[in-house]
Amino acid sequence: MILHNNSPLLDSMTLSEIAGHPIWLKMDALQPTGSFKIRGVGLMCQRAFERGEKHFVCSSGGNAGHAVAFAGRKLGAKVTVVVPETTPEFMRQKIAAQGATVRVEGSVWDEADQVARALAAEAGCCYAPPFDHPDLWEGHSTLVDELVAANYKPGSIVVAVGGGGLFCGVVEGLQRVGWTDVPVFAMETEGAASFAASKSAGELVTIPGITSVAKSLGARRVCKQALEWSKVHPVTALQVSDRQAVDACLNFCDQHRILVEPACGAALAAVYEKAFEPIGESTLVVVCGGAAVTRSQLELWDKTVERAQ
Numbered sequence: 001m002i003l004h005n006n007s008p009l010l011d012s013m014t015l016s017e018i019a020g021h022p023i024w025l026k027m028d029a030l031q032p033t034g035s036f037k038i039r040g041v042g043l044m045c046q047r048a049f050e051r052g053e054k055h056f057v058c059s060s061g062g063n064a065g066h067a068v069a070f071a072g073r074k075l076g077a078k079v080t081v082v083v084p085e086t087t088p089e090f091m092r093q094k095i096a097a098q099g100a101t102v103r104v105e106g107s108v109w110d111e112a113d114q115v116a117r118a119l120a121a122e123a124g125c126c127y128a129p130p131f132d133h134p135d136l137w138e139g140h141s142t143l144v145d146e147l148v149a150a151n152y153k154p155g156s157i158v159v160a161v162g163g164g165g166l167f168c169g170v171v172e173g174l175q176r177v178g179w180t181d182v183p184v185f186a187m188e189t190e191g192a193a194s195f196a197a198s199k200s201a202g203e204l205v206t207i208p209g210i211t212s213v214a215k216s217l218g219a220r221r222v223c224k225q226a227l228e229w230s231k232v233h234p235v236t237a238l239q240v241s242d243r244q245a246v247d248a249c250l251n252f253c254d255q256h257r258i259l260v261e262p263a264c265g266a267a268l269a270a271v272y273e274k275a276f277e278p279i280g281e282s283t284l285v286v287v288c289g290g291a292a293v294t295r296s297q298l299e300l301w302d303k304t305v306e307r308a309q
């Protein structure tokens with residue numbers, strides 16, 4: 001059973017005009033649960049299910065937890081998502097609506113994660129991590145297989161980086177299909193730039209905190225594989241401000257009529273802010289999506305996120 005969709009590949013006239021260079025969009029905002037996460041989570045959960053692990057436990061109150069809840073419902077597994085008190089009520093409801101049990105534990109994510117790990121230690125349980133697992137990367141790499149099937153080889157790929165799972169999947173896919181010459185622009189917001197920190201240090205760095213509104217990029221340290229790939233694949237780490245990420249969400253909403261999180265806005269801002277030098281005939285932006293956004297939340301960010309002086 002494949003739990004994700006083959007997502008639309010769009011030639012964006014609006015973004016191409018802004019960039020002065022052809023921009024294509026891989027619309028993973030249209031996956032079930034609203035983000036690319038189901039690609040990797042679907043594969044990981046399916047393999048766990050086949051091994052006899054029929055209870056998935058996760059500590060993400062964001063898109064990873066939402067995707068695990070969806071996968072559990074489709075596979076017929078029990079799902080428990082342990083979230084901290086800071087997880088917005090509407091995300092708890094979305095996860096619960098997939099049939100998962102949502103347990104609120106602790107005021108910060110680490111406390112929720114400890115409870116999740118303890119629960120998952122029981123027989124027949126699977127602890128589902130959000131970005132650091134080979135099955136996740138393999139699942140995310142299907143995005144590149146879909147480009148091959150569409151006979152579309154981009155000049156470069158723009159992708160948002162949180163913990164680096166999506167990035168690892170995209171690079172794994174590029175390497176596997178022999179597109180080792182397709183560079184990747186790894187986008188982060190300034191208050192969540194853990195990949196850039198590790199890449200420039202040449203070793204894993206834990207940043208002191210996350211100050212960005214792009215909560216889905218909020219991993220203080222990326223997975224080791226992301227750092228390893230940055231040593232063998234052409235990668236440029238770039239940052240945009242929260243303001244630029246939010247503006248990208250607003251513009252994208254008007255132009256493409258799809259609501260995405262600032263995490264995805266960070267990737268789109270690469271185009272809106274002309275943050276990269278176009279390479280080759282066209283650029284592909286992975287529209288990673290995200291369900292932790294509403295019109296009113298986006299309006300609130302628009303009012304509260306500081307504008308450049």
Ligand SMILES: *Cc1c(COP(=O)(O)O)cnc(C)c1O
Binds near residue numbers: 160290
């Ligand atoms: C998870 C997520 C990211 C970051 O993905 P990583 O695999 O953690 O790098 C970016 N955008 C959205 C919408 C996400 O859900």
